Amino acid sequence: MRKFFQEIKADLKFKTAGPGQKLSEPSRVPKEKPKAEAAPKPRQAPTDEAQMAAAAALARLELKPKAKPPSSQEAIKNQVRKELMAEAAASEEGLSAEEKDLASPDREGAAAPSVSGVYFICPLTGAVVRKDQKEKHLREAIQSYFSVDPVAASIMEIHTFNKDREKVRVGVETVAKYLDNIYLHPEEEKYRKIKLQNKVFQERISCLEGIHKFFQAIGFETKTLPVPGQETTEEYYVLKEEMLTKLEDLRDYKEQLLSSEPVRAQLDRQLSVFKPSPEAARFELPNDFYNLTAEEIKREQRLRTEAVEKASMLRTRAMREKEEQREMRKYNYTLVRVRFPDGYILQGTFYARESVSALYNFVRGALRDDWLPFELLGPGGLKLTDENLAFNECGLVPSALLTLAWDAAVMADIQAAGKEQPASPLKPELLSRVQTLS
Numbered sequence: 512m513r514k515f516f517q518e519i520k521a522d523l524k525f526k527t528a529g530p531g532q533k534l535s536e537p538s539r540v541p542k543e544k545p546k547a548e549a550a551p552k553p554r555q556a557p558t559d560e561a562q563m564a565a566a567a568a569l570a571r572l573e574l575k576p577k578a579k580p581p582s583s584q585e586a587i588k589n590q591v592r593k594e595l596m597a598e599a600a601a602s603e604e605g606l607s608a609e610e611k612d613l614a615s616p617d618r619e620g621a622a623a624p625s626v627s628g629v630y631f632i633c634p635l636t637g638a639v640v641r642k643d644q645k646e647k648h649l650r651e652a653i654q655s656y657f658s659v660d661p662v663a664a665s666i667m668e669i670h671t672f673n674k675d676r677e678k679v680r681v682g683v684e685t686v687a688k689y690l691d692n693i694y695l696h697p698e699e700e701k702y703r704k705i706k707l708q709n710k711v712f713q714e715r716i717s718c719l720e721g722i723h724k725f726f727q728a729i730g731f732e733t734k735t736l737p738v739p740g741q742e743t744t745e746e747y748y749v750l751k752e753e754m755l756t757k758l759e760d761l762r763d764y765k766e767q768l769l770s771s772e773p774v775r776a777q778l779d780r781q782l783s784v785f786k787p788s789p790e791a792a793r794f795e796l797p798n799d800f801y802n803l804t805a806e807e808i809k810r811e812q813r814l815r816t817e818a819v820e821k822a823s824m825l826r827t828r829a830m831r832e833k834e835e836q837r838e839m840r841k842y843n844y845t846l847v848r849v850r851f852p853d854g855y856i857l858q859g860t861f862y863a864r865e866s867v868s869a870l871y872n873f874v875r876g877a878l879r880d881d882w883l884p885f886e887l888l889g890p891g892g893l894k895l896t897d898e899n900l901a902f903n904e905c906g907l908v909p910s911a912l913l914t915l916a917w918d919a920a921v922m923a924d925i926q927a928a929g930k931e932q933p934a935s936p937l938k939p940e941l942l943s944r945v946q947t948l949s
Contacts (some may be wrong), residue, residue: 629799631776661728668721671773688766730754778871780859787854788948794910842908863908868898884918
């Protein structure tokens with residue numbers, strides 16, 4: 512009986528690597544014994560199949576799509592981005608040296624084993640900002656955009672800063688009806704006036720942030736008018752007379768309002784390349800990677816340690832796996848390292864609920880030859896075959912070290928075709944920024 516309890520307790524010891532811990536392999540996955548490599552057979556000449564594979568490989572290299580020239584709209588956005596970035600730079604002049612150092616993830620000479628935090632890229636300015644500064648920066652960027660396109664800026668505010676998507680949908684659809692009535696019946700004065708104290712307007716429209724800026728941007732002005740049949744006055748939005756000659760513009764504004772999406776900052780992968788290192792499996796993660804605060808994490812760990820001893824004899828494996836999945840939901844982000852056959856390490860930051868396909872695309876984007884087939888192996892040599900699974904569903908949070916393996920048949924055929932292979936499969940511009948894990 513004592514032996515039975517010891518076996519169950521030993522099975523409970525497997526945990527996902529956390530900050531400062533090395534990744535360990537699941538005890539339930541047996542290690543594969545290393546196989547002795549067979550001596551390579553001498554090749555007299557490439558086979559017909561090898562020559563065909565090599566030719567197809569070279570053809571894929573030549574058929575890579577060329578970048579499209581920037582459109583005039585893109586040129587305008589680039590100019591706006593430059594202006595906004597200049598304003599942001601001017602506002603940062605008062606920051607202390609320490610604050611500036613923290614705000615820049617790409618500090619010169621950085622060789623930290625992990626990352627200093629989670630960062631995002633603003634789609635309007637292109638600036639890289641820390642997670643806790645993301646909302647503030649987006650507001651400032653959209654506010655700056657009012658000097659460029661007030662209609663577009665007000666629409667951005669409506670869709671970005673009103674978090675209840677259902678309220679936004681109802682509100683913009685109601686505004687669209689107002690604008691449709693004006694477009695279809697421009698001669699009717701009643702459609703060109705909107706009473707601000709109207710119940711529908713108050714409940715569906717007035718509560719939305721940015722909506723009043725939108726009305727002003729498309730040609731409405733506030734007027735105090737007498738209420739028909741009464742001696743009182745009310746405030747109205749009234750469409751300016753000159754807008755009656757710009758009805759097509761009014762219709763375009765309506766379509767923009769209906770079709771727009773929230774402005775979302777893009778997660779910065781913080782791509783890094785490291786030299787071969789025995790510290791590849793060691794991660795030191797900042798609090799940005801967790802849903803819980805640092806104090807809550809410590810308390811959870813203490814309570815979990817106490818509970819393990821009490822419940823170790825009572826829980827089944829299914830119960831343990833369910834609890835592990837529940838633990839995985841505490842993580843917002845994950846830091847993933849991919850070790851190449853030559854020992855070099857590629858590192859990137861991902862959402863914990865992002866699909867593994869994003870990792871495959873990330874790796875392909877770092878390769879000299881992105882058509883080369885490969886597979887990624889997790890702890891214990893398990894293949895990540897289902898790219899639709901999320902990182903937290905695969906247990907790859909809050910950090911993970913994976914191994915890249917090339918398709919052996921394709922690599923052999925390329926070698927047989929006599930194509931010279933570069934020293935590293937990674938792009939030269941990435942190798943020029945290689946760091947050392949300490």
